[in-house]
Amino acid sequence: MTDEAPVLDQSVIDELRDSVGGDEEFIADLVSTYVSEGSGHFAAMQEAADAGDAAAIVRPAHTLKSSSAALGAMRLSAIAREIEMAGREGTTDGLNERVTEARQAWDETLKEMAGAGLIK
Amino acid sequence: MTDIALIVDDSAVNRQLLARHLAGIEIEAREAGDGRVALQMLRELDGQVGVVLLDVVMPEMDGYETLAAIKADEELRHVPVIMISGVDELDSVVRCIRLGATDYLPKPFNPTILAARVRASLADKRVHDMELAHAAQQAALLETIERQKEELSRFLSPQVAALVSTPEGQALLAGHRREATALFADLRGFTTFSDQAEPEEVLNLLREYHGAMGALIIEHGGTLEHFAGDGMMVFFNDPVPQADHVERAVRMAVAMRDMFEGMAAKWARLGFELGLGIGIATGYATLGRIGFEGRYDYGMVGTAVIVASRLSSAAEANQILLNPRAHAAVDQMTQVEEVGDLQLNGVARPMPTVNVLAVTGTPAAVS
Secondary structure (H helix, E strand, O other): OHHHOOOOOHHHHHHHHHHOOOOHHHHHHHHHHHHHHHHHHHHHHHHHHHHOOHHHHHHHHHHHHHHHHHOOOHHHHHHHHHHHHHHHHOOOOOHHHHHHHHHHHHHHHHHHHHHOOOOO | OOOEEEEEOOOHHHHHHHHHHHHHOOOOEEEEOOHHHHHHHHHHOOOOEEEEEEEOOOOOOOHHHHHHHHHHOOOOOOOOEEEEEOHHHHHHHHHHHHOOOOEEEEOOOOHHHHHHHHHHHHHHHHHHHHHHHHHHHHHHHHHHHHHHHHHHOOOOOHHHHHHOOOHHHHHHHHOEEEEEEEEEEEEEOHHHHHHHOOHHHHHHHHHHHHHHHHHHHHHHOOEEEEEEOOEEEEEEOOOOOOOOHHHHHHHHHHHHHHHHHHHHHHHHHOOOOOEEEEEEEEEEEEEEEEEEOOEEEEEEEOHHHHHHHHHHHHOOOOOEEEOHHHHHHHHHHEEEEEEEEEOOOOOOOOEEEEEEEEEOOOOOOOO
16 A cells, blocks of 8 residues: 555645745755654664554654655655554554664665655 | 734744745744644734634643743733644544634644634634723723712712713703702802901802702702702702602701801801801702703703792891791601791792701601
8 A cells, every 4th residue: 555655746746835925945954854853763663563563663753754745755754654653553563674674664765765865 | 903814833844835835925923843842833923913824743741731822911911822633633633623722723724724723713812902902992991980970970960960861861960840849058148258258268168058058969860950148959859769858858957057057157156147048949840951061050940949039038047948848748757846937039828847856757768
């Protein structure tokens, strides 16, 4: 299911660009915020997964889900959503694997963003 | 101005995006990363925040707690709160709306929906602020009116001061006809006294006399038309109707006489012989605003007024003279003596007159 979601949905980026009147500088700024904030979310998710603390994983996963969706990082958003759900249900099984999967999606996202000229 | 939007979201991406969209519709935004910071900013920006955009899932203090804290704060509760929510969080939106949130904004953000909801909330807040300002103005206005009424009541009878501010009062001021009882009182020996005494003594006596009589007028519900030197005119049954108006006038006259006796004794020791003469007459009269633009009095005009004035002049010290109509009304409760038929100036026929010696029984309704 999550594999089917595109790593980077160009149409979301296009819509976003339109909504700010084609302000490339702003988009670049937003992506840069996303990248620097993202590493913090990964650190928090990793810490929670290592500690087997399902509740603690909810917030970073939720925020990552939401900001990824805003920038068209749909695959990562979908994985983050699953992690958030699992956290809410108190499931700790396979949490580490999910975080690893998210990290792969994160790397792919950054690569595609760079390819699309969003990351200078 | 209360047009600042406060964005409360732990995602910097979301904050940045919302701020940008708001800037596009010329709305200034401030940002907070969690609820605790948001509450602090709301208090610091003291009334300038017109809408809060609030995320649900946040560290430190989440959206529910923040919303509850805003709604529990007397100063902040009227700031509209729009919840920011993903499509899979509609349950939390419902919960937030029950907690007092105004609206919600779905993620991903659609600038058109954002603009519409934020503008609607800012307009609500502006209306609310205007209502508050209006209420404050009203309160200030009422306070001024009350103060003026209080000030006015120092110069007018309280009953007349009260008339000025009601529509019924305005109608009464315009003039009406009604049965009423007029009372005139003045001092015997005052002219001699004021010629012989020092001015300070004259003023002291008047001050003491007016103070004592004024208290009795208020106690008996009389309407004071005027004090003029040692004389005064009071009427009853208007503007406030009093079924027992004659009884009130007579009881007040007796109380005035008793009160004055003590005062007169004091002045007698200084060599001044002073006495109080009172005339009371009941009859139909015209009452209302009398005078001219710039100086009106609330007055009573009619034969009863003239008769009461003449009776007061005819009264010897300590006499309370009644016209027949007043006497008839209090016949059962007074001890009187006949003083015969008085030929009063300006009154066609001699008038059978009595002097009140005492009032018996308890007052029917004097309050």
